[in-house]
Amino acid sequence: MSETQKIETRISYISKLDEDMVRVEVKKDIEAELDDLEENYQAYLSLFGDKQLYFLVVFNEGSNTSLEVRNAFANKRSSFKKAEAIVVKSIAHKIIANFILKIQKPAHIMQVFNDEQSALDWLFNQRLKDNYKEL
Numbered sequence: 001m002s003e004t005q006k007i008e009t010r011i012s013y014i015s016k017l018d019e020d021m022v023r024v025e026v027k028k029d030i031e032a033e034l035d036d037l038e039e040n041y042q043a044y045l046s047l048f049g050d051k052q053l054y055f056l057v058v059f060n061e062g063s064n065t066s067l068e069v070r071n072a073f074a075n076k077r078s079s080f081k082k083a084e085a086i087v088v089k090s091i092a093h094k095i096i097a098n099f100i101l102k103i104q105k106p107a108h109i110m111q112v113f114n115d116e117q118s119a120l121d122w123l124f125n126q127r128l129k130d131n132y133k134e135l
Helices: 034-048 067-079 091-104 116-134
Strands: 005-008 012-018 021-026 053-059 081-087 109-113
Touching: 005 034, 012 034, 021 034, 053 116, 081 116, 091 109, 109 116
Parallel strands: 021 053, 053 081, 081 109
Antiparallel strands: 005 012, 012 021
């Protein structure tokens, strides 16, 4: 699978992996604000139109989003995500990801991984399950 289209925003690199799968690499040492998340959302619309997607999100060192920003964007994020695989590279990111999973409880299915390949495999499996359900 090759990355066919890519958009750079202030906080991330967003790549269209295929018709309904996106890779979001959050830049190093970035503090995301609500406007940044809206900019990313507009990039998703530009690449995919208004459809639900499978997200591979890779956090680099030093990237962060405040609780207030996460809460403000929480409802909107689940409206366009079928499944989300989050790749964490630090203990801090793992704690935040687990907080989101257990406390904020997103409406879409979400899993945390230590490596990108495992996350991608899981996303493909989720898509297969979803496609099977539609038959």
